[in-house]
Amino acid sequence: MITRDASSTYRAIIQAVTDDAVDALDALIAPTFVDHNPVAGQPSGPEGFKYWARSARGAFPDLSGTVEDVLVDGDKVAGRVTWRGTHRGNFVGVPGTGSTVEFSAFHIVRFARGRAMEWWGTADLLGALAQTGARVLPNPDARPTGSDTGRSE
Secondary structure, three states, X not given: OOOOOHHHHHHXXXXXXXXXXXXXXXXXXXXXXXXXXXXXXXXXXXXXHHHHHHHHHHHOOOOXXXXXXEEEEOOEEEEEEEEEEEOOOOEOOEOOOOOEEEEEEEEEEEEEOOEEEEEEEEEOHHHHHHHHOOOOOOOOOOOOOHHHHOOOO
């Protein structure tokens, strides 16, 4: 196995998703990998990350990620990625629209022995949805709690 520094490995993971090369992730993600922000239905471990990548490419077949920033602190990387793609398949319940989207994602990834061990991430999915023309409506069954009620208690 080629040992890379954390920044290079992070960039290689984003490139593997961009290249639709999910099998390349086996060399970049540890067998004990933990994704702390899995999508619905995502299995655990490296197969889960591959599941996410395949799902993302199912929604956006031409998905590409550009690493904008990488900061390294010890065994962790903080990264900012701009994802771009054409909405062709199901994306969080919205069928393909043909719209081009661009949105940011932020990650913190812990590395050991040249591989990603843990992944925390968040993406501007609401912004991506807005670019597809989807409307996000409140859930009429949701019940406000605490300060959401607008009352002071």
